Amino acid sequence: MTPRRTGRRPGNPDTRDAILAAARTAFADRGFDATSIRMIATAAGVDPALVHHYFGSKDQLFRATVDIPVDPGELLPAVLVGARDEVGARLVRLFLGVWDSPAGAGAVAVLRSAATNEWTARLVREFLVTQVLRRVLDHLDMAPDELPLRGSLVASQMIGLAMMRYVIRLEPVASADPETLVAALGPTVQRYLTGDLG
């Protein structure tokens, strides 16, 4: 098999689908960290090089399984540098920028699905921990034993914002201008990241 390097061709849809299905199962069952491209290739009955060809890196393949069109690894660094006491506000602003954009419709669909499908819930959990929270927390130089609680508190506020703004659509959060929400929620996220949790 000679994988092409263009990455533009969709390839054989059956093969792509088989790889995606194997990846979903593996990531949901074993978690992101314990899953390798090689395991997924074996489960799908293809060569690992073909997985890389179709999907790129393990991060990219994982994002494809949850159908999330943005790459937190590209977006997050810009908000994690700069004044440490405003990282909460910058994170809320970035979050709203993505979810309010056309890409947000896909994120809302994933959130809806996670609410009713245990597998999607597991994938979302893995996505939050490995693609978002780990990157945020790595930049903030905190006590490692505090990271999980701080990360999951941030996730609780952000996912709650997404539920109220895009799914349950409770006003005025549903149609508030982003900066109103940045002012209201920024200090919450800031405290969860760097403040005293009692």
Next chain:
Amino acid sequence: MTPRRTGRRPGNPDTRDAILAAARTAFADRGFDATSIRMIATAAGVDPALVHHYFGSKDQLFRATVDIPVDPGELLPAVLVGARDEVGARLVRLFLGVWDSPAGAGAVAVLRSAATNEWTARLVREFLVTQVLRRVLDHLDMAPDELPLRGSLVASQMIGLAMMRYVIRLEPVASADPETLVAALGPTVQRYLTGDLG
């Protein structure tokens, strides 16, 4: 028709179901405030007295449509009296007490349904506003123009907590002891209720 006052008999299941279906439609379409027992009775083709007989008050009928087994009108007053600067912590504690209890399974089911069903989402929205937030905010003597934003911010944190603890089950929020979460989230809810929102 002579309604019995015991309230124990299930009555004719078809009639009850017809009333519930009419109530769901009316509450979701018109909202709680603009819906009357009389309208629901007319839509279901029954006498209003029969609606009262089967379901009690409009509040009780509404709770039956969303299948929520607790009455915020009974639970909330106890946490709304007392030191005003700890009402956030008391609300988080009450919320966890209900959702961690056997009654919580019903609430989680409603939340899952609201994520994928527009009608349930509308009913949850009405429930939050009329059964929960209105009662909380009425007790706190705030500027009326601030009430909707403050209420929907509280809802965003509480629903996010429910999503993370019971649906997506992100650790350690999923299995943290309640007082850890009260300490972490209480100040957030307190600020949304009574603090400076920027």
